[in-house]
Amino acid sequence: MASETLLVAGGRVLRPDMRVTEADVLVDRDAGRIKAIDADRSADRDPDVRLDATDGLVVPGLVNAHTHVAMTLLRGYADDKPLDAWLREDIWPAEAALTPADVRAGAELGILEMIRSGTTAFADMYFHVPEVVAAVEKAGVRARVGHGAVTVGKDDPDARDDVEESIAVAREYDGAADGRVRTAVMPHSLTTVSEPLLREAAAAARDEGIPVHFHANETEDEVEPIVAERSTRPLSYADDVGILSARDFLAHAVHVDDSEIDKLSESGAAVVHCPASNMKLASGIAPVQRLLDAGVTVALGTDGAASNNDLDLFGELRDAAMVGKLAADDAAAVPAAAAVRMATQGGADALSLPGGRVEVGAAADLAIVDLDAPHLTPQHDLVSHLAYAARGSDVRHTVCDGRVLMRDREVLTLDAERVVGMARERAADLASRTA
Numbered sequence: 228m229a230s231e232t233l234l235v236a237g238g239r240v241l242r243p244d245m246r247v248t249e250a251d252v253l254v255d256r257d258a259g260r261i262k263a264i265d266a267d268r269s270a271d272r273d274p275d276v277r278l279d280a281t282d283g284l285v286v287p288g289l290v291n292a293h294t295h296v297a298m299t300l301l302r303g304y305a306d307d308k309p310l311d312a313w314l315r316e317d318i319w320p321a322e323a324a325l326t327p328a329d330v331r332a333g334a335e336l337g338i339l340e341m342i343r344s345g346t347t348a349f350a351d352m353y354f355h356v357p358e359v360v361a362a363v364e365k366a367g368v369r370a371r372v373g374h375g376a377v378t379v380g381k382d383d384p385d386a387r388d389d390v391e392e393s394i395a396v397a398r399e400y401d402g403a404a405d406g407r408v409r410t411a412v413m414p415h416s417l418t419t420v421s422e423p424l425l426r427e428a429a430a431a432a433r434d435e436g437i438p439v440h441f442h443a444n445e446t447e448d449e450v451e452p453i454v455a456e457r458s459t460r461p462l463s464y465a466d467d468v469g470i471l472s473a474r475d476f477l478a479h480a481v482h483v484d485d486s487e488i489d490k491l492s493e494s495g496a497a498v499v500h501c502p503a504s505n506m507k508l509a510s511g512i513a514p515v516q517r518l519l520d521a522g523v524t525v526a527l528g529t530d531g532a533a534s535n536n537d538l539d540l541f542g543e544l545r546d547a548a549m550v551g552k553l554a555a556d557d558a559a560a561v562p563a564a565a566a567v568r569m570a571t572q573g574g575a576d577a578l579s580l581p582g583g584r585v586e587v588g589a590a591a592d593l594a595i596v597d598l599d600a601p602h603l604t605p606q607h608d609l610v611s612h613l614a615y616a617a618r619g620s621d622v623r624h625t626v627c628d629g630r631v632l633m634r635d636r637e638v639l640t641l642d643a644e645r646v647v648g649m650a651r652e653r654a655a656d657l658a659s660r661t662a
């Protein structure tokens with residue numbers, strides 16, 4: 228039996244080299260892969276499913292390479308504080324009260340928001356991970372998920388339990404949801420997990436062939452204790468404990484020196500740049516152009532909704548391009564194409580997930596951006612529009628693994644009204660419990 232086809236017809240296509248060409252995109256739905264990119268628009272006049280891309284640009288589904296998706300329930304819960312006080316006074320106490328059902332509601336809300344803004348894959352560090360997996364499975368997106376382990380402030384058995392849970396979750400769920408869910412072992416950061424347990428997490432991840440994901444060099448406060456205690460830079464310590472390999476990816480890398488940029492480049496570990504969160508928490512500005520110049524794989528992440536405060540990766544794209552220029556004191560730094568690459572190819576490469584490129588044989592993870600809008604007129608340069616002018620609300624259709632997740636701005640895999648209602652209810656209840 229011939230496999231089912233999906234035709235994305237009538238639009239323009241963003242190619243991996245950042246050229247934009249007129250073409251239809253033909254998808255093999257059973258394989259979840261792009262079968263043809265057809266400039267003649269004659270590939271299949273009778274597809275099983277057709278999406279209208281007239282006045283649209285077909286781009287790879289965006290990749291949100293670092294978030295804590297269920298933190299959508301804490302959106303606007305506490306703002307305008309430095310990272311340490313914000314975590315200790317507001318976020319951690321609220322998170323301690325989160326139930327599995329809260330995490331499910333927050334995850335569905337976050338994924339709904341991401342599908343609507345053209346994101347088809349994300350990396351998630353949180354807890355109650357089975358709930359996040361269930362939400363990913365239902366919504367039809369891809370994710371690399373993990374349990375964020377913290378050992379600081381815990382006695383030995385509790386600390387060990389948390390790291391062992393991170394390892395167990397990574398083993399159990401890798402390959403779930405027909406392979407759309409992959410995992411990572413996720414020690415929270417270099418300062419919140421003890422050295423022996425970081426080494427154990429690393430060894431277990433290596434044994435299983437699973438990546439490690441962690442926060443690093445987000446604030447000066449995270450760098451100084453490591454330098455003081457170990458007389459070495461944080462990423463050299465990360466390398467020493469074994470969590471800086473080509474499969475691993477770390478969030479932030481704001482305060483990195485040249486030796487650490489070299490380490491990243493040599494190891495092949497990827498950086499997830501989270502510009503909005505770094506600005507909001509006044510953490511600093513990552514040296515993105517220097518990382519790119521050194522050949523480091525750079526992806527983009529929103530971080531949690533509580534420090535952003537949305538999961539719209541188009542906002543991140545714009546912020547990355549803008550703040551990258553400021554950091555380099557050079558308007559030519561982090562040009563539009565570099566920012567678009569980070570949100571697509573960089574994300575897929577950092578997370579070792581399919582997608583990120585619209586090309587024959589690639590995963591059919593697509594977003595169709597509606598260009599018929601005043602703020603996207605005229606159209607001198609569509610890559611410029613993606614970086615500087617487009618918003619998540621411009622996305623008309625979203626496709627992941629060959630399946631249509633959103634058609635004409637209506638999400639098909641989640642009941643938007645129910646998801647939003649549930650999230651409101653759970654968030655209000657959480658706030659009353661923690662007040």
Ligand SMILES: [Zn+2]
Binds near residue numbers: 293
């Ligand atoms: Zn984070």
